[in-house]
Each structure stands twice: as structure tokens, then as C-alpha cells.
Amino acid sequence: MIVEFGHFALILAVMVAAFQMIVPFAGARRRDVRMMNTAEPAAISQLILLAIAFVALMHAYVTSDFSVANVAANSHSTKPMIYKISGVWGNHEGSMLLWVLILALFGAAVALFGNNLPPTLKATVLAVQASVALAFLLFIVMTSDPFLRLDPAPADGRGLNPILQDPALAFHPPFLYIGYVGFSIAFSFAIAALIEGRIDAAWARWVRPWTLAAWMFLTIGIAMGSWWAYYELGWGGWWFWDPVENASFMPWLAGTALLHSALVMEKREALKVWTVLLAILTFSLSLMGAFIVRSGVLTSVHSFAVDPERGVFILGILVLFTGGGLALFATRAHEMRTGGLFQPISREGTLVFNNLLLVTATATVLIGTLYPLVLEGVTGEKISVGPPFFNMTFGPLMIPLLLALPYGPLLAWKRGDLVGVTQRLVFAIAGALLLAALAYAAFNRGPSLAPFGIALGAFVMLGAITEWALRVKLGSAPSDEVIRRAKNLPRSQYGTLLAHFGVGLMVIGIVGTTAYQEERILLMKPGETVTVGGYDATFKGVKAEKGPNYMEDIASFEITRGGEVLTTLLPSKRLYDAPPQPTTESGILASWRGDLYVVIGDPQGDTTAYAVRAYFNPLVRFIWLGALIMFIGGGISLTDRRLRVGAPVKSRRAAPVPAE
Amino acid sequence: MTRKQKRGLMIGSGVAVLGVAAIMVLFALKDSIVFFHTPSDIAEKGVPAGQRIRLGGLVANGSVVRGQGTTVSFKVTDTLKELPVTFTGVLPDLFREGQGVVAEGVLDGNGTFAADSVLAKHDENYMPAEVKKSLEERGVKLGTSAHPEDAAKTSAQP
Amino acid sequence: MVFWILIALLAAAVTYAVTRPLLQPVSDAGNASDADIAVYKDQLAEIDADEARGAISKIEAGAARTEVQRRVLRQAGSVRDEPAAPVSDRILNPLHMTATLVLPLASLALYMMFGAPGLPGVPLAERLAGNLDATKTEDMVAKVEARLRQKPDDGTGWEVIAPVYMAQGRYADAATAFANALRYLGESPRRLLGFADARIRAADGLVPDDARKALRTVIEADPKRVEPRIWLALAKEQDGKKDEALADFKALLAEAGDDAPWRGVVQDRIAYIENPNAVRPPHKGPTAEQVAKAEAMSPDERAAMIDRMVSGLADKLKTNGRDKDGWQRLIQAYQMLGRKDDAVQAVANAKTALAGDDVAIKQVEDFAKALGVGG
Incomplete structure (x- = not known):
């Protein structure tokens, strides 16, 4: 009964979304307060109804109710509880339900916290948001209903793909979806503004907190996905330029650009047309991400559920909203008046530069991702575009971006003083070069450009520290003055500083691990030792163990460094019961210096020898630590006392940019 | 600078960045596109030794x-033609005889394919349509293994 | 009934909540530009604060202030706010009416299209706790599986469930079950063949290595068996060793009597190998027809098949009662099928039949106790 109650709630939500799309919109056009006022209860009802549906589905998973087709297809009675829960969104239908739930969550948040918005704008935003929700709800009900039943119920479920039975992956989709879907608010605001015909600095101020929230969750979601791929796929890599990864990375790049251009728009009323366009494109890229992941048109190491027919439906949604949004943009954009003027060398100038590079980078990723699809459609040739393409195109674009990054927050609005700022950054520049020299001396190998990359990351980090020091007058004012200033510095400014610092850290991690990785692949018999990254790993043998829902062969490696025993790593190969599928579990010894990473392959014939892969990944932790710092920076900005959603935002939040 | 000049400068620098990016994209595409072939394709079309390709079957x-040592050799077949492959490293979890595989690497002069990466997938997308067709003609019934849940069954171990 | 009341309440509550504002009298909407001006005031306050902190210079602050003030003036002076044209009650009341009716009714209609009202949820715990219909194969399977989870080394349980999995088309599970039966009960041609068949089906018709090994073991024990030879010939064909496969098939055909059921299959393969383009080959393997028959069984028929298996065992024990393992298997089968009285009776019968062999009787008693027979 709980299942059917959830199903009814889902269908009622379809009707409420239709109502919310039509009535408040008509009300906003006629300026009828009563009609506009229906938007708020409708948005909240939608959230409640979808929450009921979601909880009902979760209940079915937790109690292993295999009369629900979706549960039977994706769960199994022996699965640990945490994966029964995460199984709810570990499949197509459930993840789409999570998608609309988050859409409704953002809609309800606008309804509840958007009291400072002009009433017509609020009603229109909620109506546009409802139209997106309606499209996806119809998609769910018509092609991907998670509540379809089986009678009689099968005896047991078919299990969740074991590779997905992992804590990081279990909780990465919700974060990723909050990111993807959060950009729908920016989209709704952009469409509403185009319809209302009024786009000004105030609009940017209302949009920014939503964009920031979406951005920070997308950041952490992508980082978690990359972390999962790092230790679960057993390949020692952390980013594969895979279509599914690119699908989440493109909206992130565009969203980062949007965050910065909305800043210019709020402060100076410049870049209005551009910002609105970016808001539309960012959400379109999110929709395209959903299309790529769901349709399986592009094969990927991550894709686990594909269905061409559903892909066509999502393609329809993509075309409708992107096409509709761009068409509206084309008819209305010329009505916008141009805003504030500025010199090329100014804070606005650097932010335009940032946008130019980020959007170009987005375009290169888009080309690399879609080119195989286009070529196959045109000529029938099957090709793949590999990581070298992205490294050659994306990488060079990030260099000027990172060089310019520390300048941005230090330049004045309207007209900046490049020489003056360079003088202020002299410590950062000197420190970065020193670090590069140290890196060169320490590693004394690898590509000659690598120390330059380290210097770039260090420059960004030291630049952020310099900015803080200048703002609190460290060294030029008495210490109590410095403390007072440090306390008074707005939280949003701390957020920006942290986020930029995180970017620098991430760059160092990326360069370090890419340029200086050590890899050993060899056949090992018990008692043999391999040396990698200064560690000695001695293979002690393999024994079989039984886990809750898998059998595993656990290898043990004793790790010593300079004769001192540090730890024992236990990489393993698992064979899950349901579905019976093998997975590789890596053994990782983490330290600030880098990770020792060991995986085992198959036993070789009748001998006791195993194929072993051992890596040393220098500084690899900095990648995820950097992302975490960016996330925290975003969070600190959002808690700024003045940053009630839609209320004044005080910040020079320039969001970070990752580098290759 | 007049307003017009400033705008010109901005547009100019924008076009310059895009132009440089476009050139990079073209060069990179030329170097990093990898074509996908089956053993029959290679026999028919005569892929030159040393060219990077993906081999599926x-x-x-x-x-x-x-x-x-850590070198493994096997043959990839589309049931019409076979091609010997050598690979040094750790094979993926799902690598099994009789299962679909995609190897990336180059042909050496002797008609052996030296792979540097091997992907095993129980996913029909990794089985080229021609392979599927020829398999079906040979009486090998292919299930609805488009979904890994289905496909996972095929890797069942007693 | 409770269900219908609950969804009616939900629909009513939501409909009331979303349509209520349509009937509520309100004062003026407030000017749209008020909100903008509030933002600009905040911006001005921030500029003051920044200047006070010394974050921006006096000149910069002045310029920024002028800019924001210009926006305020523009906003205040703008007459872009079109005059409100509120909808009269004459239109609003019917709208309210329509929405009140359409929201719940359309939802109900859609739900009737997609939903399964009245179908109760069946959480696993509830199914295992009892209320099970022993004649339903699905439920029986669930029960046996739950047992096997407790006692995975129970070879008999695996042997009972393996053919059921086959009949249900769960080939991978069937292969695992046969493999476990082989491990705990030892090799027998039936188990080996069952295992090979399940593996081949699970591999969509390809003959995997472990299946070949099992088939060869069967032939070693009994070279007369035909089925494994057909599969092995097919395996050769799949490996591309067409000549060998052809020779094997021809040998089989030579041995086959005119009425051999597999004659047609072998002829098809020969024809196909000799001329791949002429004949469209059969898509199913040699024993596929049998399985197709099992697949086509209704749940009742399947239950009947299981019953037949159990009563066959019972009959055998009636004629040869000195089979301790057989008795244990029968007791377990009854217990799993929920035929508890029969299980108790079987224990008694076993004791009679095994009279004299105290060790065996003790084993049967312990076994029954472990299963909870009579408890």
C-alpha cells in the first residue's frame, strides 16, 4: 500500500506541476496577485508529494519488496542496508525520481526564501521551474516509472552492479544532481527575466546565491566521482576524459563562468546579455549531461544503464528547453541596454578574460565529447577521442587563466593598475619560482614543463594568501588592527580566498601526480619485493575470505620504508553473489607525499604468482583536498550573514578554475 | 582609447583566443582520433602497421x-577472422574468454596486435554491430545483454 | 478501502492548498520595483561598510555610489511597471472550480492508467514469516533460498533448487546451484550435464570452458551419451575448428537411429557448416526445445513438476528404504515445501526402513531436528 501511495503522490505531482506552470504564469502576465500567489503552495506541495514518492520507493528498497519491478531489478535481499538505500538512485528510474525531487526542492526553496523578489518575477520563475519539472515528471511516468509492479513478486532481486556498491559512489549522485539541477534555477531566472523584459544588477544579485549553491555541490560531486574512479576502478587514474565525466565537467566549467560574470553584472551592470546566455547554456549542458549518461549514445567507463528510447525523450526535453531558451534569448536580447563601461585592464577585464577562457575550454571539451557521435552519424566510422586531445586543448587554455587568477581580485573595478598589482604579488611570484626549483631538484625527472605547472599552482595559492594579507594589512598595521580587520572581513571574501587557494592546491596535485607518477607492473610470487616511490612492498600471499555478499581473494603486502615496517596493504579481487561479477579493490597507503597504490590481477596459471600493479602517485591527495576546500569556500560564502538567499550578497567571489 | 577601440580590442582578443583554440582542436583531433576496427576490417582494409586503432571483438x-611474465596473449575474433593480441599488464575484471573486448594499440609488422589498454565490457555497445550480426548468423544466440545486469549473468562463475 | 481514503485525503489536501490563494482577498501587489530598490539600498550600505573598513578608497566608493544611485533613479523613474489588470472574480471563480475538480480527478485517472491499486506490498520479511502459498513456485524458491543462505553447504538444497532456476530462466543462478550441488554431493552425470546446460544458456549459447570440462567428464564416464558430444562439437565450431566439428557431427549422424530426436539438429549443423550461406541455422541449441517446454509451463505446472520429483523420490524409498541420504533429501524437500506433516511421517518411515542401522537412524533424527521437523 505504501508503494501505491507513493505512486499516486508522484502522479499528483505531475498535475500540480502543470497547474504551477499555467496559473502563476498567467497571473504574472495579468498582474493578478491571487493567481500569482498559487505558485508558492504549489511549489511546496510538489516538494512534499515527491518526497512522499521518494520515501515510498526507499521503503520498498529497505524492506526488499520485490513486487516493485524496479526493486527486483536493482536490489537483492542479501545486500547491506546502506546499498539498499543507495540502490534507490543507483538505477535509471530511481535516479530520475531523485532528479525531480531536487528540482522540486529548489523550486520550494525559491518559493519559501524568495520573499524579496518582485512578485511577478517570482511567479514567473516558479512557473518556468514547474515547466522543467513537468517535462521530467512526464518522462518518468511515461517511460521510467519506478513504481511498476510485478505480480507475482519474484523470489529475489537481481542485485546492484557490484562496482556501484561503494560508499563514495553511493552518495555521489545526490551531490552531483544538486549541482546539475541547481543550475535550473539560474535557467528559470534567465527565462523569467527575458519574459519580463527586465534584466539589471538586482537580477544578478538574486541569481548568484543559487548559482553558487549549485556550483559548490557540483564541485564536490565531481570530486567524489573522481575519487571513486581512483580507488575502485583499480587503474590508478583519477580522471579519464570519459564522456560521462565530461558530461558533468562541462556544466561545471560553464557554471564557473556564470558565477564570475554574474558578479560583474551585479557590481557594474555590465555583461548582461552574456550572463543571461550563460545561464541558459549552463543548464542546457546539465540537460545534455543527463542525455549522454541516460541514452548511452557514448560509451563510457561509468555508464551502467542505457536505453536509446529514453535517450530520445531526454533529447526532446533538451531540444525544447535549450532551443526555446535560445529562441527567446534571440528575440529579446537586443532590448537590453548596455551597462557600465570599463577598461580592459580592470577587475571586469580579468573576469571577461576568465569567461572567455572557461567558455572556450567548455567548447573544446564539448567538441571532443561529441565528435565521435557526429562522425559516426555522418560517415559510419567508429572512432574515439582519447585523453591526448583534451590534454592538448584544455591544458593550454588553463595556463593563462591561472596566471591571471591572482590578479583579478587585486585589480580595481573599472580601471586597474597592472604594474602596481604585480608589485604586490612579488612575494607570490618569488615563492612560486622557489617552489618550482625545489620540485625540480626533488624529482629531477619527468617533463621539463612540470616545475612550471607546480609554480602555477603555487602562484595561485600564494596569490590568495597575499590578497588576504593585503586586505588585513598584515605587516603594515599594528597587530590588533590586523586582528580586527581579519575579523571584519566578510565571510564571502573568505569564501573566495579559500576557493582560489583550493584551485592552486588542486593544480599542484594534478601536475605532481601526472608528471611524476611511478608505475610497476610485474608478476610476483609470495616473498618477492617491489620498490616503488621509495617504498618496498613485499608480497606475502593471497587468502580467500567471505564478505557479506561476496567472496574475495585478499592479497597482503607488507610495506616498509628504509627497513621500517609501515603497514600492510590488502588489495583484493571480489566476486559478488548477485549479480555474480568480479571487482578489484585497491590497497592504498596515503600520505602527504603521495599515495602508494597496489592492485592485484589474475593468478598466473598454476603457479602462486599474481600479476601486480603498483603505483606511486605523488601529491594526488591535493586534488581532492583542493576540491573540498573549494566546496567549503562556497559554503562559507553562502553563510555570509548578509547572504540570505536573494538578499544582499557582498563578495568578490571569483570561483575557482581547475587546471589540467 | 575610445569606446569603439576598446570594444574592438575586446572582440579582437576574444577572436584570437577562439582562433588559437580552434587550431589546437584541429591539430589535437588529427593526432588523437582512434578508429575502431574488427579483425575482418583489418584483413579487408589493410590497416598499416604502427597506426593506433581500437580492436573490437x-x-x-x-x-x-x-x-x-605479465604479458598475456590471446586472440580476438569476430568469428570470421581472428587476430592475435599481446598485452602487458593487468587485465580488467570482466575479461573472459568468449566475451566482448576492446583493445587499443598498434599492429606490428607480423600481423600481431600489440595492445596497451584492454577494456572488457558486457555491454552490447562494445560489440560492433557486424560482430553481433555474424555471431547470430552462426547460431550463437545473443541475449538482450544491452544492460550490464543481464550481461553480468554471462560472467557467472560456478 | 483504507488506501482509497488515504489517497483521497492527500488529493484533497493538496488541491485545497494550491487553489486556496485564488479565493483569498489580497491588498495591492506592491510595486515590482520596490524589490529592486531594496537591493540597491543594500548595495549602498555595503559600499559604506567597505569604505569604513578601508577596503576601497574614497574615490572608488564615491564612483560606485554614484553608479548605484543612478540605478535607483532609473528604477524609480521607470514607468515600465504596466498597470495591474487583475482578473475579476467572474473568471477566477470558474478557474478555481475547474482546478479543484481537474487536479484530483485527472490524477486519479492517470493513476488508474499506470498504477496497480489494491496490490499489497510484499516485503521480504513478511513473505518469509509465513503466509506463504506452498503451491507457488516463487514462494517456495524464496523459502529454499532463505534456508540456503543460512546453510550454504547444504548440497541437497542446491540440487532441489537448480532445476527450478533453469525452468525460470535464471541460468546463472542455476549454474551456481548445480556447481554447489557438485561440490557438496559429488559428481554425477545429471549434475554435470545440468551445470553445462546452465552455463551455456547463461553465456547466450556460447560453450564456456568450465562447461566443456564438465561435458568431457560426462563422456569419460559414459562415452555413449550423445548430448555432451553435440555440445562439444558445437564448441569446436564456435572455436572456428570447422573441419573437426563437421567430422564430429557426421559421426553422430552415422550413429543416430532414424528416430533419434536430435537427428534434425545435427543435420542442420552439418548443412550449415558445409554451406553457411544457404541455410539459416537454427537459433536454439540441441536441448533448447526441452527448456522451451519448461519455460512455457505455468506456475501450476511447475509446482506439479516439483511435486512429481518429490513423489518420485518417495516411491523409490518405498522400494529401497536402506538409503539414508535419500530419506534426508525427502525430509528436507517436504520441510521446504511446507508439507510439515509429511516431513514428520517421513522421519517415522525412515526409522522403520533403516531399522537395525542405529548410526543411520541417529543421523536422520539429528538431521530432522536441525531442520526443525515436527517443531
Whole structure:
């Protein structure tokens, strides 16, 4: 009964979304307060109804109710509880339900916290948001209903793909979806503004907190996905330029650009047309991400559920909203008046530069991702575009971006003083070069450009520290003055500083691990030792163990460094019961210096020898630590006392940019 | 600078960045596109040795030979033609005889394919349509293994 | 009934909540530009604060202030706010009416299209706790599986469930079950063949290595068996060793009597190998027809098949009662099928039949106790 109650709630939500799309919109056009006022209860009802549906589905998973087709297809009675829960969104239908739930969550948040918005704008935003929700709800009900039943119920479920039975992956989709879907608010605001015909600095101020929230969750979601791929796929890599990864990375790049251009728009009323366009494109890229992941048109190491027919439906949604949004943009954009003027060398100038590079980078990723699809459609040739393409195109674009990054927050609005700022950054520049020299001396190998990359990351980090020091007058004012200033510095400014610092850290991690990785692949018999990254790993043998829902062969490696025993790593190969599928579990010894990473392959014939892969990944932790710092920076900005959603935002939040 | 000049400068620098990016994209595409072939394609079209390709097909039953250090050799077949492959490293979890596989690497002069990466997938997208068709003509019934849940069954171990 | 009341309440509550504002009298909407001006005031306050902190210079602050003030003036002076044209009650009341009716009714209609009202949820715990219909194969399977989870080394349980999995088309599970039966009960041609068949089906018709090994073991024990030879010939064909496969098939055909059921299959393969383009080959393997028959069984028929298996065992024990393992298997089968009285009776019968062999009787008693027979 709980299942059917959830199903009814889902269908009622379809009707409420239709109502919310039509009535408040008509009300906003006629300026009828009563009609506009229906938007708020409708948005909240939608959230409640979808929450009921979601909880009902979760209940079915937790109690292993295999009369629900979706549960039977994706769960199994022996699965640990945490994966029964995460199984709810570990499949197509459930993840789409999570998608609309988050859409409704953002809609309800606008309804509840958007009291400072002009009433017509609020009603229109909620109506546009409802139209997106309606499209996806119809998609769910018509092609991907998670509540379809089986009678009689099968005896047991078919299990969740074991590779997905992992804590990081279990909780990465919700974060990723909050990111993807959060950009729908920016989209709704952009469409509403185009319809209302009024786009000004105030609009940017209302949009920014939503964009920031979406951005920070997308950041952490992508980082978690990359972390999962790092230790679960057993390949020692952390980013594969895979279509599914690119699908989440493109909206992130565009969203980062949007965050910065909305800043210019709020402060100076410049870049209005551009910002609105970016808001539309960012959400379109999110929709395209959903299309790529769901349709399986592009094969990927991550894709686990594909269905061409559903892909066509999502393609329809993509075309409708992107096409509709761009068409509206084309008819209305010329009505916008141009805003504030500025010199090329100014804070606005650097932010335009940032946008130019980020959007170009987005375009290169888009080309690399879609080119195989286009070529196959045109000529029938099957090709793949590999990581070298992205490294050659994306990488060079990030260099000027990172060089310019520390300048941005230090330049004045309207007209900046490049020489003056360079003088202020002299410590950062000197420190970065020193670090590069140290890196060169320490590693004394690898590509000659690598120390330059380290210097770039260090420059960004030291630049952020310099900015803080200048703002609190460290060294030029008495210490109590410095403390007072440090306390008074707005939280949003701390957020920006942290986020930029995180970017620098991430760059160092990326360069370090890419340029200086050590890899050993060899056949090992018990008692043999391999040396990698200064560690000695001695293979002690393999024994079989039984886990809750898998059998595993656990290898043990004793790790010593300079004769001192540090730890024992236990990489393993698992064979899950349901579905019976093998997975590789890596053994990782983490330290600030880098990770020792060991995986085992198959036993070789009748001998006791195993194929072993051992890596040393220098500084690899900095990648995820950097992302975490960016996330925290975003969070600190959002808690700024003045940053009630839609209320004044005080910040020079320039969001970070990752580098290759 | 007049307003017009400023705008010109901005547009100019924008176009310059895009132009440089476009050139990079073209060069990078030329160098990093990898074509996908089946063993029959290679026999028919004569792919030159040394060109990077992706080879797709099934791992031929009984063809996997281990025990030359970490080098493994096996044959990839589309049931019409077979191609010997060598690979040094750790094979993926789902690598099995009789299952679909995609190897990336180059052909050496002797008609052996030296792979540097091997992807095993129980996913029909990794089985080229021609392979599927020829398999079906040979009486090998292919299930609805488009979904890994289905496909996972095929890797069942007793 | 409770269900219908609950969804009616939900629909009513939501409909009331979303349509209520349509009937509520309100004062003026407030000017749209008020909100903008509030933002600009905040911006001005921030500029003051920044200047006070010394974050921006006096000149910069002045310029920024002028800019924001210009926006305020523009906003205040703008007459872009079109005059409100509120909808009269004459239109609003019917709208309210329509929405009140359409929201719940359309939802109900859609739900009737997609939903399964009245179908109760069946959480696993509830199914295992009892209320099970022993004649339903699905439920029986669930029960046996739950047992096997407790006692995975129970070879008999695996042997009972393996053919059921086959009949249900769960080939991978069937292969695992046969493999476990082989491990705990030892090799027998039936188990080996069952295992090979399940593996081949699970591999979509390809003959995997472990299946070949099992088939060869069967032939070693009994070279007369035909089925494994057909599969092995097919395996050769799949390996591309067409000549060998052809020779094997021809040998089989030579041995086959005119009425051999597999004659047609072998002829098809020969024809196909000799001329791949002429004949469209059969898509199913040699024993596929049998399985197709099992697949086509209704749940009742399947239950009947299981019953037949159990009563066959019972009959055998009636004629040869000195089979301790057989008795244990029968007791377990009854217990799993929920035929508890029969299980108790079987224990008694076993004791009679095994009279004299105290060790065996003790084993049967312990076994029954472990299963909870009579408890």
C-alpha cells in the first residue's frame, strides 16, 4: 500500500506541476496577485508529494519488496542496508525520481526564501521551474516509472552492479544532481527575466546565491566521482576524459563562468546579455549531461544503464528547453541596454578574460565529447577521442587563466593598475619560482614543463594568501588592527580566498601526480619485493575470505620504508553473489607525499604468482583536498550573514578554475 | 582609447583566443582520433602497421595464454577472422574468454596486435554491430545483454 | 478501502492548498520595483561598510555610489511597471472550480492508467514469516533460498533448487546451484550435464570452458551419451575448428537411429557448416526445445513438476528404504515445501526402513531436528 501511495503522490505531482506552470504564469502576465500567489503552495506541495514518492520507493528498497519491478531489478535481499538505500538512485528510474525531487526542492526553496523578489518575477520563475519539472515528471511516468509492479513478486532481486556498491559512489549522485539541477534555477531566472523584459544588477544579485549553491555541490560531486574512479576502478587514474565525466565537467566549467560574470553584472551592470546566455547554456549542458549518461549514445567507463528510447525523450526535453531558451534569448536580447563601461585592464577585464577562457575550454571539451557521435552519424566510422586531445586543448587554455587568477581580485573595478598589482604579488611570484626549483631538484625527472605547472599552482595559492594579507594589512598595521580587520572581513571574501587557494592546491596535485607518477607492473610470487616511490612492498600471499555478499581473494603486502615496517596493504579481487561479477579493490597507503597504490590481477596459471600493479602517485591527495576546500569556500560564502538567499550578497567571489 | 577601440580590442582578443583554440582542436583531433576496427576490417582494409586503432571483438575460446611474465596473449575474433593480441599488464575484471573486448594499440609488422589498454565490457555497445550480426548468423544466440545486469549473468562463475 | 481514503485525503489536501490563494482577498501587489530598490539600498550600505573598513578608497566608493544611485533613479523613474489588470472574480471563480475538480480527478485517472491499486506490498520479511502459498513456485524458491543462505553447504538444497532456476530462466543462478550441488554431493552425470546446460544458456549459447570440462567428464564416464558430444562439437565450431566439428557431427549422424530426436539438429549443423550461406541455422541449441517446454509451463505446472520429483523420490524409498541420504533429501524437500506433516511421517518411515542401522537412524533424527521437523 505504501508503494501505491507513493505512486499516486508522484502522479499528483505531475498535475500540480502543470497547474504551477499555467496559473502563476498567467497571473504574472495579468498582474493578478491571487493567481500569482498559487505558485508558492504549489511549489511546496510538489516538494512534499515527491518526497512522499521518494520515501515510498526507499521503503520498498529497505524492506526488499520485490513486487516493485524496479526493486527486483536493482536490489537483492542479501545486500547491506546502506546499498539498499543507495540502490534507490543507483538505477535509471530511481535516479530520475531523485532528479525531480531536487528540482522540486529548489523550486520550494525559491518559493519559501524568495520573499524579496518582485512578485511577478517570482511567479514567473516558479512557473518556468514547474515547466522543467513537468517535462521530467512526464518522462518518468511515461517511460521510467519506478513504481511498476510485478505480480507475482519474484523470489529475489537481481542485485546492484557490484562496482556501484561503494560508499563514495553511493552518495555521489545526490551531490552531483544538486549541482546539475541547481543550475535550473539560474535557467528559470534567465527565462523569467527575458519574459519580463527586465534584466539589471538586482537580477544578478538574486541569481548568484543559487548559482553558487549549485556550483559548490557540483564541485564536490565531481570530486567524489573522481575519487571513486581512483580507488575502485583499480587503474590508478583519477580522471579519464570519459564522456560521462565530461558530461558533468562541462556544466561545471560553464557554471564557473556564470558565477564570475554574474558578479560583474551585479557590481557594474555590465555583461548582461552574456550572463543571461550563460545561464541558459549552463543548464542546457546539465540537460545534455543527463542525455549522454541516460541514452548511452557514448560509451563510457561509468555508464551502467542505457536505453536509446529514453535517450530520445531526454533529447526532446533538451531540444525544447535549450532551443526555446535560445529562441527567446534571440528575440529579446537586443532590448537590453548596455551597462557600465570599463577598461580592459580592470577587475571586469580579468573576469571577461576568465569567461572567455572557461567558455572556450567548455567548447573544446564539448567538441571532443561529441565528435565521435557526429562522425559516426555522418560517415559510419567508429572512432574515439582519447585523453591526448583534451590534454592538448584544455591544458593550454588553463595556463593563462591561472596566471591571471591572482590578479583579478587585486585589480580595481573599472580601471586597474597592472604594474602596481604585480608589485604586490612579488612575494607570490618569488615563492612560486622557489617552489618550482625545489620540485625540480626533488624529482629531477619527468617533463621539463612540470616545475612550471607546480609554480602555477603555487602562484595561485600564494596569490590568495597575499590578497588576504593585503586586505588585513598584515605587516603594515599594528597587530590588533590586523586582528580586527581579519575579523571584519566578510565571510564571502573568505569564501573566495579559500576557493582560489583550493584551485592552486588542486593544480599542484594534478601536475605532481601526472608528471611524476611511478608505475610497476610485474608478476610476483609470495616473498618477492617491489620498490616503488621509495617504498618496498613485499608480497606475502593471497587468502580467500567471505564478505557479506561476496567472496574475495585478499592479497597482503607488507610495506616498509628504509627497513621500517609501515603497514600492510590488502588489495583484493571480489566476486559478488548477485549479480555474480568480479571487482578489484585497491590497497592504498596515503600520505602527504603521495599515495602508494597496489592492485592485484589474475593468478598466473598454476603457479602462486599474481600479476601486480603498483603505483606511486605523488601529491594526488591535493586534488581532492583542493576540491573540498573549494566546496567549503562556497559554503562559507553562502553563510555570509548578509547572504540570505536573494538578499544582499557582498563578495568578490571569483570561483575557482581547475587546471589540467 | 575610445569606446569603439576598446570594444574592438575586446572582440579582437576574444577572436584570437577562439582562433588559437580552434587550431589546437584541429591539430589535437588529427593526432588523437582512434578508429575502431574488427579483425575482418583489418584483413579487408589493410590497416598499416604502427597506426593506433581500437580492436573490437570476442576473446576467442581457449586462446588466452598467460605465464610469460605479465604479458598475456590471446586472440580476438569476430568469428570470421581472428587476430592475435599481446598485452602487458593487468587485465580488467570482466575479461573472459568468449566475451566482448576492446583493445587499443598498434599492429606490428607480423600481423600481431600489440595492445596497451584492454577494456572488457558486457555491454552490447562494445560489440560492433557486424560482430553481433555474424555471431547470430552462426547460431550463437545473443541475449538482450544491452544492460550490464543481464550481461553480468554471462560472467557467472560456478 | 483504507488506501482509497488515504489517497483521497492527500488529493484533497493538496488541491485545497494550491487553489486556496485564488479565493483569498489580497491588498495591492506592491510595486515590482520596490524589490529592486531594496537591493540597491543594500548595495549602498555595503559600499559604506567597505569604505569604513578601508577596503576601497574614497574615490572608488564615491564612483560606485554614484553608479548605484543612478540605478535607483532609473528604477524609480521607470514607468515600465504596466498597470495591474487583475482578473475579476467572474473568471477566477470558474478557474478555481475547474482546478479543484481537474487536479484530483485527472490524477486519479492517470493513476488508474499506470498504477496497480489494491496490490499489497510484499516485503521480504513478511513473505518469509509465513503466509506463504506452498503451491507457488516463487514462494517456495524464496523459502529454499532463505534456508540456503543460512546453510550454504547444504548440497541437497542446491540440487532441489537448480532445476527450478533453469525452468525460470535464471541460468546463472542455476549454474551456481548445480556447481554447489557438485561440490557438496559429488559428481554425477545429471549434475554435470545440468551445470553445462546452465552455463551455456547463461553465456547466450556460447560453450564456456568450465562447461566443456564438465561435458568431457560426462563422456569419460559414459562415452555413449550423445548430448555432451553435440555440445562439444558445437564448441569446436564456435572455436572456428570447422573441419573437426563437421567430422564430429557426421559421426553422430552415422550413429543416430532414424528416430533419434536430435537427428534434425545435427543435420542442420552439418548443412550449415558445409554451406553457411544457404541455410539459416537454427537459433536454439540441441536441448533448447526441452527448456522451451519448461519455460512455457505455468506456475501450476511447475509446482506439479516439483511435486512429481518429490513423489518420485518417495516411491523409490518405498522400494529401497536402506538409503539414508535419500530419506534426508525427502525430509528436507517436504520441510521446504511446507508439507510439515509429511516431513514428520517421513522421519517415522525412515526409522522403520533403516531399522537395525542405529548410526543411520541417529543421523536422520539429528538431521530432522536441525531442520526443525515436527517443531
